Amino acid sequence: MRKLLIVLAFAGVSAASMAQNTNTVPTEKYSVATNSFWSNWFVQVGGQWNAWYSDQEVGKGLSKNPFKSFRSGQAISFSVGKWFTPGIGLRTKFAGIWGKTVLDDNKNTNKYWTANEQVLFNLSNMFFGYNPTRVWNFIPFAGAGISRSCTYNRYGQQFSAGLLNEFNVSKRVAVNVELGWNLMTRDADGVEGTYSKRNLKSKDNDLYAEVGLTFNLGKTGWEKTPDVAALQALSKSQLDALNAQLSDEQAENAKLKDALANQKPAEPTVTKEIVNTPISVFFNLGKSEIASKKDLVNIKALASYAKDNNSKITVTGNADSATGSAKYNKKLSEKRANKIADVLVKLGISRDNISIVANGGVDTLSPVSYNRRAIVQIAQ
Structure with missing residues (x-):
């Protein structure tokens, strides 16, 4: 589990470096006007591959490989959000349907959904200045929400974090590549765990990789303000x-x-x-x-x-x-x-x-x- 998280972290750092290297022309930095409530809204849809790490598997010596069939599954997601500044936005993200409860190395289905409220940080705009023609935006996010196991009829709290990379195709459409992590309560997968120590192993963890699309709605972009x-x-x-x-x-x-x-x-x-x-x-x-x-x-x-x-x-x-x-x-x-x-x-x-x-x-x-x-x- 720890090795997988380290790999994801390095992947995110590499993506950030590559994202900024695609813009070799210096970006002009300037102030922008605060937008109206109806400006810079967006919706996102995507397909996920996820891997579950359940509390109740601790001590059973199961493989940590996220690609094992008893651990991995598919999901879909839908998000709606708004950028309040070029660097800070907020989105509500729904995801789920097919997941796994990891008890052993057999197939253990867990139909579920998650709902998270997340803060988005567009580091490309924060550190390199707003650029409406930038192709690649690097956007870490963090938030919290609830989860529900439909199979076992259980609710739980969770925290979420991840890295969103947006590739702008046009003013209205972008392709998303997202890596994320949901840290859940110990019974989010429907089964109460027994691991006693208070750390990541005592929680249910869901790691996911997602590919999707962003659709910008209404008025987009930001107008310059006099310096x-x-x-x-x-x-x-x-x-x-x-x-x-x-x-x-x-x-x-x-x-x-x-x-x-x-x-x-x-x-x-x-x-x-x-x-x-x-x-x-x-x-x-x-x-x-x-x-x-x-x-x-x-x-x-x-x-x-x-x-x-x-x-x-x-x-x-x-x-x-x-x-x-x-x-x-x-x-x-x-x-x-x-x-x-x-x-x-x-x-x-x-x-x-x-x-x-x-x-x-x-x-x-x-x-x-x-x-x-x-x-x-x-x-x-």
Whole structure:
């Protein structure tokens, strides 16, 4: 008996592994809406082969082979149930008709039926996410109920457990392969046992293997629900980017106002001094696209001066050190510098006259958003 249970357990574990290996494409995990009462109902029908291990056979040295004729028989089953979530369901299962009372190695008929209320756990959906196109679902179950020997007119309590494997043929139909165990009272097979120790041997046990069909009724499947956390994170990210862009533009406006306020009357040297003032072009968080095209107004003036004087230009890219790794910021600052270099080339500056410097992540300015910039100036 113990060896048989171990074999069934290993078979179930192997089935679970195989079930998940059939889905090599990663499954998207997401939340689903709670379904209505009338959704995700199902009925199941099947044929069983069962093997009985009776209390009264203990000590008689009978073969434990489940395929012995004095032990094995056939049965049919019918179930109705509902999935309340993609991972948890409930079903009522009726089974029986032909069984055995094991007294000796002769044929001992026991016509019976069982009724169990069982909780189903779809581990495929629980661990790998709900997937409406998954072919194989691995579903352990456990429950309790009653049994009745029609031959001997006896009732008893029982516990049930097992492994249900569903192979989806379509949205409405699945093929079932089920292994189960019913642990019953000692007279469930109609004969009161005499074994005194309180363990599995003092109970009547029914092991079964079943093949059947599942028919899904009404509305099936589950609808996605919005990922509130993801939406909040996205909104916060967008808001941070807008705030950073606003801060950058306000800082640049302040710089321009200060430059205009301190500008001296035009003199031959003034133009050169203004052109030699470093020009900042600002970027949004994690981006190499220019945040505001207004920054390019000053770039055009500097490019015009450089062309007229055949001057060299240095473009220095920066990223803020508060976000991203050092390696990421180094690459981002280089992308930003090259972005400005491309603009200068379009304005007529030779690429040979442009030097690129990538500072990586820096914290020279406050607030930190001001560091997301590229600095352009005439090389001294």
